[in-house]
Structure formats: C-alpha cells, structure tokens
Amino acid sequence: MKSLLTTLTILLCFTNHAISQNKSSIDKPNIVIFYVDDLGWQDSELNDLDEPTPWETPNMVALAKEGINFTNAYSPAPTCAPSRAAMLSGLHPTKTGVTHVSGGTAPKSTKRSKYLTPFYPIGLMPENFTIAEALKMNGYTTGHVGKWHVGALDIQKSTKQGFDFAYESRGAHQGPKREKNRVNNFATHDEGDRYRLSDEKYPPFTKESPNGISYPKDMVTEKALEFISTSKDEPFFLYLAHWLVHAPIHTKNKELLQYYSDKLGIEMPTKDIPIKTGGQTNPFYGSMVTTLDWSLGRIVDLLKATDDPRHPGKKLIETTYIIFSSDNGGVEKANGDIVTDNFPLDQGKKYAQEGGIRVPMVIAGPQIPKGETKDVLINQLDFFPTVLNLTNS
Numbered sequence: 001m002k003s004l005l006t007t008l009t010i011l012l013c014f015t016n017h018a019i020s021q022n023k024s025s026i027d028k029p030n031i032v033i034f035y036v037d038d039l040g041w042q043d044s045e046l047n048d049l050d051e052p053t054p055w056e057t058p059n060m061v062a063l064a065k066e067g068i069n070f071t072n073a074y075s076p077a078p079t080c081a082p083s084r085a086a087m088l089s090g091l092h093p094t095k096t097g098v099t100h101v102s103g104g105t106a107p108k109s110t111k112r113s114k115y116l117t118p119f120y121p122i123g124l125m126p127e128n129f130t131i132a133e134a135l136k137m138n139g140y141t142t143g144h145v146g147k148w149h150v151g152a153l154d155i156q157k158s159t160k161q162g163f164d165f166a167y168e169s170r171g172a173h174q175g176p177k178r179e180k181n182r183v184n185n186f187a188t189h190d191e192g193d194r195y196r197l198s199d200e201k202y203p204p205f206t207k208e209s210p211n212g213i214s215y216p217k218d219m220v221t222e223k224a225l226e227f228i229s230t231s232k233d234e235p236f237f238l239y240l241a242h243w244l245v246h247a248p249i250h251t252k253n254k255e256l257l258q259y260y261s262d263k264l265g266i267e268m269p270t271k272d273i274p275i276k277t278g279g280q281t282n283p284f285y286g287s288m289v290t291t292l293d294w295s296l297g298r299i300v301d302l303l304k305a306t307d308d309p310r311h312p313g314k315k316l317i318e319t320t321y322i323i324f325s326s327d328n329g330g331v332e333k334a335n336g337d338i339v340t341d342n343f344p345l346d347q348g349k350k351y352a353q354e355g356g357i358r359v360p361m362v363i364a365g366p367q368i369p370k371g372e373t374k375d376v377l378i379n380q381l382d383f384f385p386t387v388l389n390l391t392n393s
Contacts, residue, residue: 004382026366028235030320031387037246040330040342041358043289047071049344053280054263055289056204059297065371067364073378075328078356083327085150089128090384096128123151131384132162138393141234143227146220146241165227171220172252173243181272182250187216195252202294204259216252221295225302232309244292247334251287260286274336285339321365321390329356
C-alpha cells in the first residue's frame with residue numbers, strides 16, 4: 001500500500017515553482033483534522049458509483065475542488081475507538097491494544113460467538129504518543145472538539161494526551177429527552193432554546209426558502225470556531241471529531257427534514273417509528289449528513305475570512321491543511337431504522353469488508369494540487385507521519 005506521505009510528497013514535487021515558493025514562506029502551517037463518525041463512502045456527493053445520492057454536500061464537494069479527493073481511502077478499523085486510537089497515534093490497533101469498542105471489562109462469551117473479545121484498559125494509554133503531543137512539542141496550540149471515545153481513565157483524557165483545549169459534547173446531535181422523540185424535538189427561533197436556529201441562511205435552497213434555511217446552534221461547531229479564532233497568533237492543530245452522523249438517527253432541523261421528505265417524495269414523518277424503506281431513503285439521516293456538511297462549511301468560511309497574523313497578507317485558508325475523513329464505513333441499520341446503503345460495497349460498520357472500512361477522504365492546503373482525484377490506496381495510519389512532514393515537526 002502506498003502511504004499518504006509518499007503520495008503527497010510525489011504530488012508536491014510536481015507542483016510548479018511558484019507554489020513551492022509559497023509553501024517555503026509558510027512557517028508551521030496549521031492543521032485541521034475534520035473527523036466524521038460513521039459517514040459511509042457512498043453517503044456524500046464525493047464518491048457516487050451507482051444512483052446519485054440524494055444527500056446534498058456542497059461544502060465537501062467544494063473542499064475537494066480545493067484539494068485532492070482520495071477514492072480508495074481506508075480507516076484503520078471498522079469501528080470507532082480502534083480507528084481513533086490508531087489515527088491519533090499512527091499505530092495499528094493491534095499495537096495500541098484498542099481493537100474494538102468496549103474496553104475495560106472482562107470479556108464474556110455469548111451464544112452468538114464462540115470467540116472472546118480481547119481485553120484492553122478502556123482506551124489509548126499514555127505510552128502511545130499522539131499527533132497532538134508531537135505538535136505541542138513543536139510550538140503548536142492543540143485543540144480537541146467533539147467525540148473522544150479513546151479513554152475514560154484520567155490518564156487517557158484528551159488533555160493528558162497532548163491537547164491544550166478540549167470540549168467534548170454531542171452538540172446539536174444530543175438525543176431527545178425521555179419525554180420527547182424525534183418528531184417533536186425540533187429547534188426554534190426562541191431565545192431560550194439551547195439549539196436556537198440561526199438567523200443566517202445556508203443551503204439547501206428551495207422555492208419556499210430561496211435564500212436557504214436556518215440551522216440549529218451546534219456547540220461542537222461553535223467551539224471549533226472559537227478555538228481557531230483564539231489561536232491565530234500561534235500555529236494550531238484542531239482535531240474536530242463530530243458525533244454526526246452516528247446513531248441515534250435524528251435531526252433538530254425541521255425545515256431540513258421537510259426538505260428531504262419532499263425530495264424523496266414521502267410524507268413528512270409525524271410519528272417516531274422506524275424508517276424501513278431501503279437504499280438512501282431515510283430523511284432523518286439525510287438531514288444529519290447535510291448538517292455535517294454545513295459544519296464543515298462554517299469552518300472553511302472562517303478560515304477564508306480570517307487574516308493570519310503570522311503571515312501578513314495571507315488568510316488562514318492559505319496556511320492551513322484540512323484533512324476530512326470518517327472513522328469507519330456507514331452503518332446500514334440502527335435502532336430499527338434502515339439508515340443507508342453502502343452498495344456497491346459489501347457490508348458496513350463493524351465488518352472488515354469494504355463497506356466497513358472504506359471511507360471518504362479529502363485533503364486540501366498549501367501546495368496541494370486542486371481539483372484532483374487519486375485512486376491510490378491510502379490509510380489513516382499515515383496521518384501522523386504526513387502531518388509531521390507537512391509541519392516540519
């Protein structure tokens with residue numbers, strides 16, 4: 001398998017001299033890893049092979065136009081914790097010991113399997129050096145926002161693994177309270193609403209909403225924006241780990257749910273019952289995918305609009321590498337719902353087949369060729385050495 005570091009090195013060597021000169025003037029470029037939860041290879045507009053996906057992801061497409069879309073990218077494992085521990089440490093799950101999701105408990109046999117899952121102490125241990133630790137040693141301000149899920153012990157907390165700043169929450173993906181469900185738990189414009197709808201309008205655009213629609217306040221996105229805004233005077237590393245699009249499959253955006261119901265030609269859900277139609281026909285899931293895309297757009301927009309005081313005359317977008325990917329393949333069924341369809345890939349999350357480990361991946365930044373598609377094999381284990389190379393760390 002050709003490594004990401006080797007691939008990017010080859011591509012960078014063949015860019016023109018002007019771009020090379022531009023990179024040489026950038027001291028310690030910023031790094032953003034935008035890590036998605038359970039986004040399947042076929043769940044965006046990046047890698048459609050069969051019927052076009054109904055889910056609209058204009059910001060993912062726009063990022064790909066500014067960089068490289070890797071069509072044969074793979075996660076280190078088909079589930080969350082092993083992939084995250086491996087990506088952050090650059091070590092295969094068999095090296096970190098984090099080989100599955102549930103650590104810290106004695107393994108038990110079940111009627112469904114004659115094999116025991118191996119024991120590990122909940123998550124990533126301190127001896128496994130992380131990207132954040134490496135960059136922090138080289139003068140970077142480091143921040144983690146969103147999902148951690150690689151350790152619950154005190155020694156395994158993100159702030160003990162190299163991160164200066166941490167905000168760990170589901171944000172607007174927080175599930176409904178017990179007395180509510182996913183058809184009566186939508187955000188409003190009320191001032192007291194924790195997930196108050198924004199005044200700004202964003203895609204999609206409809207005849208009813210020609211200027212776009214409002215999105216609920218998402219503290220994961222807001223804290224990521226805050227970290228970037230307060231880290232301009234130093235090079236920064238942001239690990240933005242969304243809970244989207246993990247189960248529970250729901251949305252607080254009623255207008256977006258209505259949009260996808262209309263687009264799919266189905267009635268707006270009025271009862272909280274499982275979506276049993278096959279393929280990509282779950283309007284709740286489509287709303288989650290597009291909300292995730294909205295969050296990515298907010299991050300990129302801030303980078304485009306903000307001057308980089310370390311590099312006069314440049315915006316942060318010109319001095320920042322953005323790595324976009326998912327921790328594993330799409331989950332096809334959850335809590336009674338048919339969520340998505342990974343076809344033509346086999347299986348999905350939890351399985352070692354293509355559907356469980358093949359993931360979307362886009363990389364953009366200084367000197368990265370724009371609008372290119374590469375079919376080389378890439379694994380997220382390569383993030384660590386690639387980031388060190390890009391930052392001269």
